[in-house]
Amino acid sequence: MARSAVEELKEEQVADPTEPRTVATRPRLLALDAARGLALIAMATYHFSWDLEFFGYLAPGTSTQGFLRLYARMIASSFLFLAGFSLVLAHYPKLRLDPFLRRLGVIVAAAATISITTYWFTPDSWIFFGILHAIALSSLIGLLFLRVPPILTLLSAVVAFSLPEFLRSSAFDSAWFWFLGISETLPRSNDYVPLLPWIGALLTGIATARFLVDRNRLGWIDRLPAGPRWLRWGGRHSLTVYLLHQPVLIAGVYLASFVIPPPALDPVASYIGSCEASCAQQGNDAGLCERFCSCTLERLQAENLLDPVQSGANLDEQNTRIQTLAEECTIRSQPAP
Numbered sequence: 001m002a003r004s005a006v007e008e009l010k011e012e013q014v015a016d017p018t019e020p021r022t023v024a025t026r027p028r029l030l031a032l033d034a035a036r037g038l039a040l041i042a043m044a045t046y047h048f049s050w051d052l053e054f055f056g057y058l059a060p061g062t063s064t065q066g067f068l069r070l071y072a073r074m075i076a077s078s079f080l081f082l083a084g085f086s087l088v089l090a091h092y093p094k095l096r097l098d099p100f101l102r103r104l105g106v107i108v109a110a111a112a113t114i115s116i117t118t119y120w121f122t123p124d125s126w127i128f129f130g131i132l133h134a135i136a137l138s139s140l141i142g143l144l145f146l147r148v149p150p151i152l153t154l155l156s157a158v159v160a161f162s163l164p165e166f167l168r169s170s171a172f173d174s175a176w177f178w179f180l181g182i183s184e185t186l187p188r189s190n191d192y193v194p195l196l197p198w199i200g201a202l203l204t205g206i207a208t209a210r211f212l213v214d215r216n217r218l219g220w221i222d223r224l225p226a227g228p229r230w231l232r233w234g235g236r237h238s239l240t241v242y243l244l245h246q247p248v249l250i251a252g253v254y255l256a257s258f259v260i261p262p263p264a265l266d267p268v269a270s271y272i273g274s275c276e277a278s279c280a281q282q283g284n285d286a287g288l289c290e291r292f293c294s295c296t297l298e299r300l301q302a303e304n305l306l307d308p309v310q311s312g313a314n315l316d317e318q319n320t321r322i323q324t325l326a327e328e329c330t331i332r333s334q335p336a337p
Contacts, residue, residue, distance in 0.1 A: 034227035036235030056262030061277030084205025130191035138202040150210035160200035295329035
């Protein structure tokens, strides 16, 4: 016998243990679940482009440049904004410490699992501080802003967005400071979402939710389209979907590579694309990255080191020379005073 719409709605009020539950007097906002579901779809499409690049179907650097780079930033911002918004719904005006700590523990465990797994499979680009790490630490800091006037929280968000432009320094290049986002030199990572500026998105979510709660305006969100049920299901189980979607996508692309092998890449284009993407990830401007990568390409070719570098061969004897070339090209790439 088919269930009634009322029964289905009651079922959807049961919160996922990995997501914050609202207080008893505040009904679950189905449109918020749908928004998380849309963010998950966007994230999966971006990760699919990354997988295609990893397997050689797209040119190196495709997923970290141009529109896709902006797309990735928008996705990360949306997750952090929704995390901040949900933090207010679950813990304002009264902090529910036990549920918060349970949820934080799950996210921290998931973040640690991702770090360990990526270090095992891709040690040269492992995820030491990705989106889950950012959500965990930013949520902990966000507790301090739950009872702060929302206008001050919004101003703090603006400061967080701006600080990396003024505080970035080689003094923070130690691994202990990588999570801050103000280092000048960083190792390559497949997902780097540092505290600054990204906590600004979570604080914006907190401020927005506080404005609505304080003015009793949450009702308009409940009137927004809630989308299909499967979308809301994904939003309620967002952590589970996040952890499972990438292994599924990678497995699918891997199997497809046996049927339709990726095209052979030009080694020069491959090196330039990978080098410029890595350089841009360090926060350098495009012009400097182009000059640096062209310089290192020329020097590596001249000393017959390009092929060994790209093949991942053991270059212990040449590492000192390669480092020297990189340092020389860094100096040559700087704009003239």
